[in-house]
Amino acid sequence: MKKLAVLFLLPLIFSCGGTSSENAESGNFKVSIDTVLIDAGDQLIFHQSGLSHTSLSKDQKKLYIFSPRDQIQIIDLDSLKLDQVIPTQKEGPLGTGMSYAIHLDQTGRLIFLGFSEVRFFSSDLSSMDLYRIGSESLTGLDPSDVFGVNTKMAADGKDFYIIYENSERLPQGLARISFENKQVKKIPFDIASKVQPYIYSLVMDGRLMSRGHDGLFLELIENQLLLSTPYSNEAILFDLEKSTVTIKKFNSELTQDSKPIPVKTEGGSFSELQNLRQEAKKSVTFGPFIFDKKSQRVYRFSQDLDREIGDSLVFKSILTVFDQDFNQLVEQEVSVDPLSKKFFKDGKLWSYVNVADELGFAVMEFKF
Template sequence: MKRLIIFSILTVLFFSCGEKSNTEKSESENILENLTYSIDTVLVDSGEEILFLQSDLSHSTLSMDQKKLFNFSPKSELEVIDLESLKLLDKVSTDKEGPLGTGWPYAIQVDQTGNMVFYGVEEVRIFSSDLSSMKRYQLTTEALSGLEPEMLSMFNPKITDGNLLFSIYENQEQVPQGLAIISLEEATVKKFELSLAEKITPFTFSLYVQGRLSNKAYEPIHLELANNQLIVSTAYFNEAIIFDLASETVTTKTFHSELTQDQTAIPPKTSAETINEMETIRKETSKSVKFGPIYFDKNNEKFWRFSRELDREIADSLIFRNVLTVFDKDLNQLAETEVSVDPFSKKFFKNGKLYSYVNVEDELGFAVFTFDF
């Protein structure tokens, strides 16, 4: 059995909130002037088993009660991790095909009713919580009324109650356009244009082989469901697009950072004819600011986002500044500070604490943030 290791670091942050014309301060200002947090790095005891960490928990999801983490491996095993005791509980074997087949998912999710959702290429498979039953839905232009001529992207879709699926849709040239809301039972699509093309196109990389387009790539577009809203954000802009689910209206909030730039620098070159040339171009672009997903902490009713920007270069090494930004429940920016945590590792909130994935010598670990408001 592996030992449970806990390292504690207490960090005290003092945020400078703008002075008011009188001596009274709002509740948020009083909280954030003396916000403190501690970081505990904990390891999961997996016994003699080896956990799947090669994709950095990209195929993982939290249970509804926040007590378990489910991690899906290429062996079609669902690893069940108890976050209370920090132990591996089980490895559940599944079939790839058949009436209870999971297919080849690129992401999984537990929806609001406790169903286990497996997202595949142009399909979604929704299982009961005990994996004893499954419904499979095709997400092609032929299967969905209202999607053609566009297609759904494979970036970070979300399901609300087992019936409504939210996804970004693209045109046939793989340029993102807006938000698609899919009724799985009715196989219908409502599309909302979000002017994503003009935001993403300058940062889209194209690889050409023998003069023909081989591949196009851009950073994932982030989706977060919270407070009956869908928050859409990109890696390139310090802003959030807020889609109200009830009124189906769109608003955009623009933020400002004192610690990073507010927009990724547009790369002077975005096309390449070899993989090595493309890697060189992308490495240079990575020096600019990159904004991570927005996470909602329902216990404290606050949003959190991590980002990074190049701080300095040492020889061939790039040293980044990692920044945490805090927003209130209405996505008003409250504070920001530098932190020593990977901004793009898998993260989730559990009982008001932020869990950030860390690999500790090939063992599953988490940097656990406990905030004191």
């Protein structure tokens, strides 16, 4: 199979603090996009992982970036500058460990998430509490339970919600982890059937080497947890007060409503498996839902193939907007990377952009 490349058309800038703009509209709905660049001064801002190790402050003014170079970089989003660099260490009594994500809670504590542990740091990083994740340290877990990497923190900052899977990497439901009580409450429901057709396996010489699926999405919206997959045009809502599950299905006029089930999902080599997964990218992929507290609306970006140019694939990006009850309001193509890191600040949606290896954002404002 020919090598596939991914192309997106994005507005770019080439000077610190500058902006470029574009507009798109459909009926009464309008999107304006300004692309801004963060001034790093004489420093280098870490964003090679697409801002996967980041957290937004409660006042939406600062973006915290955890760098594997053992430092936390704090971006001032109002002045568009690198504001502060705080050195960290992996080992020792104040070590961050091998963390894959960070959170900021309501009190300003920094929380580092690892695959088998969570570390709670004070806001000035002067103290740390370490909690292990596993059936040996938490009651309510089975030894075969496996946690995913998408985690949401409860409003009280004490408990975490996370998707749990079985040993075959099939998601089984949600788990609420209380570190104070060292307990896990599992909330099982049917999600495995929505994921199983899209699990890819590497089998070499008759031995299963690995298996997995694309990451699922988890979002906390008021008193609801929203779970979704990249495969279907729907949202699974879990009401935290009523403990009920509701499935909302949507219809798109611009894409298919589900990713086609692949004919083959097993590869006998790394290259064969990679080719199978690259072929799957030619069909629709749904992104996570993003909630804007200011407008009480929910936004989602999806990706679908627009056309092929030689060995390259050109994708289109589709924005869908819902009200707080998940009634679909708008569906429109926009020139923003649908799968990049995004967050809301003051009612505007910020989307990560790599501008010639510098940190930038496409800042979107919506008018209805």
